[in-house]
Amino acid sequence: DTGVSQNPRHKITKRGQNVTFRCDPISEHNRLYWYRQTLGQGPEFLTYFQNEAQLEKSRLLSDRFSAERPKGSFSTLEIQRTEQGDSAMYLCASSLFGQDGETQYFGPGTRLLVL
Protein backbone atom coordinates (compact mmCIF):
# COMPACT_ATOMS: atom_id res chain seq x y z
CA ASP A 1 0.00 0.00 0.00
CA THR A 2 1.80 3.07 -1.24
CA GLY A 3 -0.86 5.51 -0.09
CA VAL A 4 -2.37 8.44 -1.95
CA SER A 5 0.14 10.61 -3.78
CA GLN A 6 -0.26 14.13 -5.13
CA ASN A 7 1.87 16.17 -7.48
CA PRO A 8 3.17 18.74 -7.35
CA ARG A 9 3.40 19.34 -3.62
CA HIS A 10 3.75 23.08 -4.11
CA LYS A 11 2.77 25.39 -6.95
CA ILE A 12 3.30 29.13 -7.27
CA THR A 13 1.62 30.80 -10.19
CA LYS A 14 0.62 34.22 -11.37
CA ARG A 15 -2.96 35.34 -11.49
CA GLY A 16 -4.60 34.39 -14.75
CA GLN A 17 -2.47 31.31 -15.39
CA ASN A 18 -3.83 27.77 -15.60
CA VAL A 19 -2.65 25.08 -13.22
CA THR A 20 -3.17 21.32 -13.11
CA PHE A 21 -2.77 18.99 -10.16
CA ARG A 22 -2.56 15.22 -10.20
CA CYS A 23 -3.74 12.66 -7.66
CA ASP A 24 -2.87 8.97 -7.65
CA PRO A 25 -5.19 7.06 -5.30
CA ILE A 26 -4.60 3.80 -3.48
CA SER A 27 -4.67 1.27 -6.29
CA GLU A 28 -7.75 -0.76 -5.38
CA HIS A 29 -9.87 2.25 -4.39
CA ASN A 30 -12.71 3.08 -6.73
CA ARG A 31 -13.70 6.42 -5.20
CA LEU A 32 -11.62 9.57 -5.40
CA TYR A 33 -12.38 12.90 -3.73
CA TRP A 34 -11.03 16.43 -4.02
CA TYR A 35 -11.17 18.90 -1.13
CA ARG A 36 -9.89 22.43 -0.67
CA GLN A 37 -8.49 23.71 2.61
CA THR A 38 -7.83 27.36 3.33
CA LEU A 39 -5.80 28.63 6.25
CA GLY A 40 -7.46 28.02 9.60
CA GLN A 41 -10.34 26.05 8.13
CA GLY A 42 -11.29 22.44 7.72
CA PRO A 43 -11.24 20.86 4.28
CA GLU A 44 -14.25 21.59 2.07
CA PHE A 45 -15.59 19.08 -0.42
CA LEU A 46 -15.16 19.92 -4.10
CA THR A 47 -16.03 16.84 -6.12
CA TYR A 48 -15.81 13.08 -6.23
CA PHE A 49 -15.59 10.21 -8.68
CA GLN A 50 -16.63 6.62 -8.60
CA ASN A 51 -14.40 4.93 -11.12
CA GLU A 52 -14.37 7.37 -14.04
CA ALA A 53 -17.80 8.90 -13.35
CA GLN A 54 -17.95 12.29 -11.64
CA LEU A 55 -20.90 11.87 -9.28
CA GLU A 56 -21.09 15.20 -7.49
CA LYS A 57 -19.68 18.70 -7.73
CA SER A 58 -19.87 21.27 -4.97
CA ARG A 59 -21.15 24.77 -5.59
CA LEU A 60 -17.63 25.80 -4.58
CA LEU A 61 -16.42 24.37 -7.88
CA SER A 62 -16.82 27.28 -10.27
CA ASP A 63 -16.70 26.79 -14.01
CA ARG A 64 -12.99 27.65 -13.90
CA PHE A 65 -12.42 24.33 -12.17
CA SER A 66 -12.53 20.99 -13.94
CA ALA A 67 -11.69 17.54 -12.70
CA GLU A 68 -11.24 14.32 -14.60
CA ARG A 69 -10.56 10.69 -13.89
CA PRO A 70 -10.34 9.31 -17.38
CA LYS A 71 -9.48 5.68 -16.72
CA GLY A 72 -10.80 5.37 -13.22
CA SER A 73 -7.31 5.52 -11.77
CA PHE A 74 -5.49 8.84 -11.35
CA SER A 75 -7.32 12.15 -11.39
CA THR A 76 -6.45 15.69 -12.43
CA LEU A 77 -7.85 18.95 -11.14
CA GLU A 78 -7.38 21.95 -13.41
CA ILE A 79 -7.94 25.56 -12.47
CA GLN A 80 -8.19 27.98 -15.35
CA ARG A 81 -7.50 31.72 -15.09
CA THR A 82 -6.38 31.44 -11.47
CA GLU A 83 -7.37 34.10 -8.97
CA GLN A 84 -5.75 35.02 -5.66
CA GLY A 85 -8.73 33.50 -3.88
CA ASP A 86 -7.77 30.11 -5.29
CA SER A 87 -4.73 30.03 -3.02
CA ALA A 88 -5.27 27.02 -0.77
CA MET A 89 -4.21 23.46 -0.07
CA TYR A 90 -5.88 21.03 -2.46
CA LEU A 91 -6.34 17.60 -0.92
CA CYS A 92 -7.13 14.34 -2.62
CA ALA A 93 -8.53 11.29 -0.88
CA SER A 94 -9.56 7.82 -1.96
CA SER A 95 -11.82 5.12 -0.58
CA LEU A 96 -13.31 1.76 -1.44
CA PHE A 97 -17.05 2.08 -1.96
CA GLY A 98 -19.03 -0.15 0.37
CA GLN A 99 -16.05 -1.15 2.46
CA ASP A 100 -14.37 0.00 5.63
CA GLY A 101 -17.07 2.52 6.50
CA GLU A 102 -16.10 4.43 3.37
CA THR A 103 -12.96 5.56 5.14
CA GLN A 104 -11.12 8.14 3.09
CA TYR A 105 -7.35 8.14 3.00
CA PHE A 106 -5.74 11.46 2.21
CA GLY A 107 -2.72 12.44 0.21
CA PRO A 108 -0.20 15.05 1.35
CA GLY A 109 -1.91 17.82 -0.61
CA THR A 110 -0.85 20.38 -3.19
CA ARG A 111 -0.35 23.87 -1.83
CA LEU A 112 -1.22 26.54 -4.39
CA LEU A 113 -0.14 30.15 -4.10
CA VAL A 114 -1.52 32.60 -6.65
CA LEU A 115 0.41 35.86 -6.85
Added chain:
Amino acid sequence: AQSVTQLGSHVSVSEGALVLLRCNYSSSVPPYLFWYVQYPNQGLQLLLKYTTGATLVKGINGFEAEFKKSETSFHLTKPSAHMSDAAEYFCAVSATGANSKLTFGKGITLSVRP
Protein backbone atom coordinates in the same frame (compact mmCIF):
# COMPACT_ATOMS: atom_id res chain seq x y z
CA ALA B 1 -27.49 18.30 5.26
CA GLN B 2 -24.71 17.65 7.72
CA SER B 3 -22.55 19.88 9.85
CA VAL B 4 -19.85 19.63 12.49
CA THR B 5 -19.15 22.02 15.33
CA GLN B 6 -15.80 22.06 17.07
CA LEU B 7 -15.93 24.57 19.87
CA GLY B 8 -12.83 26.64 20.38
CA SER B 9 -9.97 26.85 17.95
CA HIS B 10 -7.13 26.17 20.33
CA VAL B 11 -6.59 23.87 23.31
CA SER B 12 -3.46 23.88 25.43
CA VAL B 13 -2.59 21.13 27.90
CA SER B 14 0.45 20.15 29.92
CA GLU B 15 2.38 17.04 29.01
CA GLY B 16 0.80 14.10 30.84
CA ALA B 17 -2.57 15.82 31.23
CA LEU B 18 -5.89 14.65 29.84
CA VAL B 19 -6.73 15.71 26.30
CA LEU B 20 -10.39 16.43 25.52
CA LEU B 21 -11.38 17.79 22.12
CA ARG B 22 -15.08 18.33 21.60
CA CYS B 23 -17.11 17.58 18.49
CA ASN B 24 -20.84 17.90 17.94
CA TYR B 25 -22.52 16.98 14.71
CA SER B 26 -25.80 17.40 12.92
CA SER B 27 -27.04 14.80 10.50
CA SER B 28 -30.43 13.87 9.11
CA VAL B 29 -29.33 10.27 8.60
CA PRO B 30 -27.25 7.89 10.71
CA PRO B 31 -23.74 9.23 10.47
CA TYR B 32 -20.29 7.87 10.13
CA LEU B 33 -17.93 9.91 12.31
CA PHE B 34 -14.21 10.44 12.00
CA TRP B 35 -11.32 12.18 13.68
CA TYR B 36 -8.34 13.14 11.57
CA VAL B 37 -5.04 14.70 12.64
CA GLN B 38 -2.99 17.07 10.52
CA TYR B 39 0.64 17.93 11.15
CA PRO B 40 2.06 21.13 9.62
CA ASN B 41 2.19 21.08 5.83
CA GLN B 42 0.90 17.53 5.65
CA GLY B 43 -2.29 15.79 4.64
CA LEU B 44 -4.80 14.31 7.04
CA GLN B 45 -4.20 11.09 8.92
CA LEU B 46 -7.08 9.04 10.23
CA LEU B 47 -7.07 8.72 14.02
CA LEU B 48 -10.26 6.75 14.49
CA LYS B 49 -13.77 6.27 13.16
CA TYR B 50 -17.25 5.24 14.21
CA THR B 51 -19.42 3.41 11.71
CA THR B 52 -21.62 0.94 13.58
CA GLY B 53 -21.44 -1.21 16.66
CA ALA B 54 -19.53 -0.30 19.78
CA THR B 55 -19.90 3.37 20.59
CA LEU B 56 -16.47 3.68 22.24
CA VAL B 57 -13.85 3.48 19.55
CA LYS B 58 -10.12 3.31 19.98
CA GLY B 59 -7.67 4.75 17.56
CA ILE B 60 -3.99 5.21 17.02
CA ASN B 61 -1.59 6.90 19.43
CA GLY B 62 -3.77 6.20 22.48
CA PHE B 63 -6.75 8.28 21.36
CA GLU B 64 -10.35 7.21 21.76
CA ALA B 65 -13.78 8.72 21.14
CA GLU B 66 -17.30 7.92 22.20
CA PHE B 67 -20.34 8.26 19.96
CA LYS B 68 -23.28 9.60 21.97
CA LYS B 69 -26.36 9.73 19.80
CA SER B 70 -28.51 11.46 22.41
CA GLU B 71 -25.98 14.29 22.68
CA THR B 72 -25.00 14.22 18.98
CA SER B 73 -21.40 14.22 20.14
CA PHE B 74 -18.17 12.45 19.28
CA HIS B 75 -15.56 13.87 21.66
CA LEU B 76 -11.92 12.83 21.35
CA THR B 77 -9.90 11.97 24.44
CA LYS B 78 -6.46 10.80 25.42
CA PRO B 79 -5.56 10.11 29.06
CA SER B 80 -2.04 11.51 28.92
CA ALA B 81 -0.80 14.06 26.42
CA HIS B 82 2.57 13.73 24.77
CA MET B 83 4.57 16.48 23.11
CA SER B 84 4.18 14.68 19.78
CA ASP B 85 0.39 15.11 19.99
CA ALA B 86 0.71 18.79 19.13
CA ALA B 87 -1.16 19.15 15.83
CA GLU B 88 -4.49 20.19 14.35
CA TYR B 89 -7.43 17.87 14.85
CA PHE B 90 -10.49 17.68 12.65
CA CYS B 91 -13.80 16.00 13.33
CA ALA B 92 -15.76 14.94 10.26
CA VAL B 93 -19.11 13.39 9.43
CA SER B 94 -20.37 11.53 6.42
CA ALA B 95 -23.69 9.97 5.60
CA THR B 96 -24.15 6.25 5.49
CA GLY B 97 -25.24 5.06 2.10
CA ALA B 98 -24.19 6.11 -1.33
CA ASN B 99 -22.81 9.61 -0.77
CA SER B 100 -19.83 9.48 1.52
CA LYS B 101 -18.34 12.96 1.12
CA LEU B 102 -16.92 14.28 4.37
CA THR B 103 -18.09 17.43 6.10
CA PHE B 104 -15.40 18.75 8.42
CA GLY B 105 -15.37 21.00 11.41
CA LYS B 106 -13.05 23.99 11.52
CA GLY B 107 -10.46 22.09 13.48
CA ILE B 108 -8.79 22.50 16.86
CA THR B 109 -5.11 23.20 17.34
CA LEU B 110 -3.70 21.24 20.26
CA SER B 111 -0.62 22.60 22.00
CA VAL B 112 1.24 20.55 24.61
CA ARG B 113 3.29 22.38 27.22
CA PRO B 114 6.37 20.69 28.71
